[in-house]
Amino acid sequence: MKTFCLIIFTVLAFSFSLAAQDKEEARASAPQPVLIEPLLREATQALKTEQFQEAYRKARQARALSQRRGYKAREAHATNLLALAAMSLGRVTEAIPLFKEAATLSSEANSDDVSKMQVMALERAGRLSRIVGRYEDALWCFDQALQLLRRRNEPGAEAYMLANLSAVYSDTGDFTKALQTLQTALPLSQRLGNRQLEKSLLTKFLIIEKGRGNLDAALRYGEQALTIEPRPRVEFNNKQLLIVTMELQYQLGMVYAGLDQHDKAIRLYQLALERGQEIHVPQVQAFALGELAWSQFKINDTAKALENIAQAITTLRQGGGNKHFESRFLFIRAEIQRALGRNSQALTSYRQAVATLEQARSLSIPTEISRAGIVASRHNVFAGAIDFLLSQQQTAEALEVAEAYHARAFLDVLTESGVEASQELTPEQKAEEEKLFAQISSVQKELWKPELKPEDEAPLKGKLEDAENALEAFHLKIRHANPRYTRVESPALLKPDRIAKELLDADTALIEFVLSEKKSFVWVIGRDKLASVALPPSKDIEALVTSYREAFAGKINSLTALQAIAKQKTQGQQIYQKLFQPLEPHLASARKLIIVPDGALAYLPFETLVSETKNTSAYLLERFAISYAPSASALAALGTHRQTDSSATKGIVAFGDPLYSTDATPTVTTVRGSDFRQIPYTRTEVNEIAALFPVADRRVFLGAEAQEANVKTENLSRYRYIHFATHGMIDEDHPARSGIVLSHIADSNEDGMLQMGEVMRLKLNADLVALSACRTGLGKLLNGEGMIGLTRSFLYAGADSVLVSLWSVSDMATASLMKSFYKNLQQGMTRDEALRQAKLALLKGQQRSWRHPYYWASFILLGEAR
Template sequence: MFCGFQLGGEVTIALTERQRLAGALACLFPFLLHCMLDGGGGSKHWEATFLYYLAEANRLLGLNDDAMTIYRQPIDAVEQARTLSIPSEVSRAGIVSARHDVFAGTIDFMVSRHREAEAFEIAEAWHARALLDILTESRVDLTKDLSASQREQEDKLFARISSVQRELWSAGGRAAPEEELKMNLARAENELESFQLEMRRSNPRYAGVKYPRPQKAEEITARFSDDGTALIEFVLGDQKSFAWIVHGGRISSVVLPPRKQIEAVVSNYRAALNEHVSALTVKTSIASTDLLGSQLYETLFAPLESQLKGAHSVVIVPDGVLFYLPFESLRRAAVASKKEADAPYLIERFAISYAPSATALRLIQDPKESTTGARGLVAYGDPIYTAVKFDSSSAQTGRGAELTSLPYTRDEVSAIASLFALADRHAYTGAEATEASVKSADLSHIRYLHFAAHGVIDEDNPMRSGIVLSRVAQSNEDGTLQMNEVVRLKLGAEVVTLSACRTGLGKVMNGEGVIGLTRAFQYAGAKDVVVSLWNVNDVATSELMKAFYQNLTRGLRKDEALRQAKLQFLHGARGTWKHPYFWAPFVLNGAND
């Protein structure tokens, strides 16, 4: 009999040789029982692992009915493990992320048995579960129950983090103080997280929070019964990847290449998108970029295209690296006719938006604060950074991590504000564009919230990601509105726009998606968040944002408003801006209702 286990280590079961499978099946349950009873191994994690191997063994033996029954059990075990985990976002997400094999393997089996709807439900159980939990808690707003002393303690912890951040940024790269300050920062952040966890544990309303279950396939198909809008949901797997199309009240699925194959092409495509573009190189650059884009088109979109007839709006639920891919920039290769008109970009065919999952989309559409009566604009731009000379002749000026001045953001904010009545607009620029002014403003009834500034993204420690505003010497604030601070805002915004570099990036976790600024603003109450996927051009971004808000004030839907702004670049007279680098970085995440 072939069996093997190691307490506290990895379990290895050979399932590739049929003659060993009977022995593997016979010993799996004793191992499972041993691990569940032993003090070091009794966990839902182990239970999910063993049940999954058991289901796989039954599948390979051809016992498909038994496999069908067993496959759902490890999913249930993972769900129970989530409820028992530390109630922090990363911890909850990590429980599901670590069991990628369980979800992908179960989906593979369901699809092979032509159970597309059930496979789709597994995908929904896989996607954005921590986000669903935190969104639900944010609707309850447990912070209302904090006592005055607890609020004071929390404020002191935030102030301590800001103080260390200010010291860290003024350390000037000196290794010794910088390392010590980083340790101090980590300690302060850990203390804040511990405080917030304790407040949750001690709050009786926390125990009564009703967390939403992933929606059933029939519930989701009913929401996409309109032929004009389709949902596409992806799951990337090590052996196979999958996509589901929900359109016209029907659901279908396709099998795609393995994760690594897709990741390699996406990586090459993103590298091409970020190459320097000039008037002399734009045609060559577009051709090489489109070649890579056409490979992704054929891999990810062509297999499901026949299911999208009649759709003019598409909601995409990405997975893994696909969160960093602007699908609207993909196009098929025009090999036969050599005519661009025969190979339009997807942006020319569809208005595209993105969502963390179909279930999460439904919750985001039910905002934290009522948006009824929300009106007007609050915008922040052209913060004061350092006395850096700005070369206005440079067409490649970006909004990246180097804190150079961004003069076009003042024009951007002024032009956008001019679209609103004087009483309905508040624009903060220069020395007024501060972190303190954001926190002190009543944003609960503001329809549009706009930031035109530098963004800082920390993919290892996403809570440190933020929008960099004017730094005031005598302020208690560090000048960067970070994730933990964003979550404390009370928003009623239809749209929050982060007109800065790479604001759509963060910590990518299997199944969960991107932990970053997008979801922080969603937790705070925003219905839609517009973010960027790479370092953006200052001049082009300013023009794109003006067009976007002009379209919004004309009454266009949010996805269509952004689409039309991009089409102005694509079909405009300025040849350089036809390159996707200039018009494709900004994407719409959220409700789009």
């Protein structure tokens, strides 16, 4: 089959069969368009000979004539040629809407030849949207084109389109989705034997591994791609090969730069620039020029670096811009200016870099991971700005940058969760959404069957990915058509004075961390205090935390308790000395702490750190009530975010001791590779907690009644407290698959797993949701954003705070801790103090093994603590 080439920088002459006009033309019985056809041919020839201004003029004339005559097919053709000419003249932002218009006209013309142009126009609009950093638009265009190609059964073109989609996901930091999409393209490309496509796909694999930080793997893909020499068959394939080669050289240059092999990087950037001169798209040349400047700066060729970064920024802006890359180039300029001692200029550049990245974030794919990925991929922009500001004693402004870095996707989704898009769906759209959720549930029920054969697992996982992609595409389509989303603005970020005034009591301090490659940073904010401290590099902190987590990996019994506690305390003291002891002078009056972690610190229960004086040592738990927050601004937003206007009128609803088999006795059921047993003490836990509330104020679902359908049908907005005593299922690579494992009911339409997407559809009004299950506080960890997982979905649904665990927990100890916690709440304690006292009860209790933090420190409070 003839390969269907899709590349934006191609000049492609369509051989339409215009004798078969569209229906509107046939009905009009108009005379033959003798003036339009020559103009179309002349515009096409001008494009081939690179007379772009002439092509633009001829195409515009043909378009105007076609519009007057009402010839949809010819208007589509002329508009497409006009877009190609505008693009070739470097007017990218003009070309994008023209390509979209050509696609729309092609759809209306309704002929086979013109429908090919519709795909081409959508693909070009997508590629240009990606180049200018409008990732949501790019994704929409590529997805529309992909659906058309699948209906036409063109595997070569489909593989190219999947590669385009993968690139968008990589650009926005969703490397799991990028890899998943690219792997779908592989079997298509292997069937075709297209070496050019193979070279392009290898480059996309390089991009993914580079983005993940696996530079050695990225280098292997790049070197393999360099050995492939495609055999172009027609002229426009030569153009396509030029682009594929340039992208490879540019991306491989960045790999070498990451490996500090800047001489090799510079040679590759220069080769890419030579090819870029033939492409006529300013952004593409600017990308290579900006990275060339960075490598020149790293080898101390500062004069050339400054000249090239200035040219890169100018070229980028003249071509219509790309905020994502512009923020990177402004950061590079700031670093060069700082090295030259031009501090005033550097300050301006750092500020511009941070502000520009904020604009880039708003143009990303509107999924939580992609929005977070934009920030995570530009971590050095924030770290560089913070380091410079602190060197200039600008502590408050540095904290403002930290707030711009932390949990921005969380704030976006939290704000948008108030847009009731589901209420605006038509009955048909609601039915389609329900059908998509049902498809996911159906596939998962098959995956969780104990008798599942190994050879059936991979095809089912493929079906699950397809169903999840279809649901995401549906939501993006709804969002694309709903203007209310474009009007939603995230709340303003809090400045230090507002943090102190609005969030902190007199005895409370907020501690906010930012980890970075060269050194890390932490701020202490109190009612009348703002201080910052420099900490070790992120690599050193991550090593300490990783080693420390091993202390909580296995159960502790009475025989090993003393030895295990002694070892844990030694490690806890080491981390305390590195991370917390430098803060002590600023915490003299604090009794409560709100901690905003970063990176690996999201895994660290600070309560377990051990402070030591000459006379005594103590866990931080014994000194402070500690809670956690995604950021100060996020914590403030939680205080105003409710899914319902009315107040909760009842005490507690609890779900516990779900059935994982149809037998009455505890058994093992295999669920996605994990063994889930009945949890006997969860029944006791739920009953004892419920007994603390009046009968009229409680609702309990136990055994078979602790099922997904009851969670969805119960009016949860009535309850202040919602408690789940079950197993949890955490998928760190695909956080949307994480969930609460409830009773498996054979004849139910539900799959028994209350997952993130389903939680977000609940309407909560709760002060607290307690997830009394294993590892519910974990998920996908991204720099700056924090942990994306099950915890957040309950906050989005309307909860003020969530109680979650960081590791697998002991059944009996958890039941005891939870009972004490709710008893303390009923006695009027704040949430953080209630949890602290419940933990102290285990620490100082009679059960010797429970004194180890493994038993009492797993559960942390995220969100509002008062």
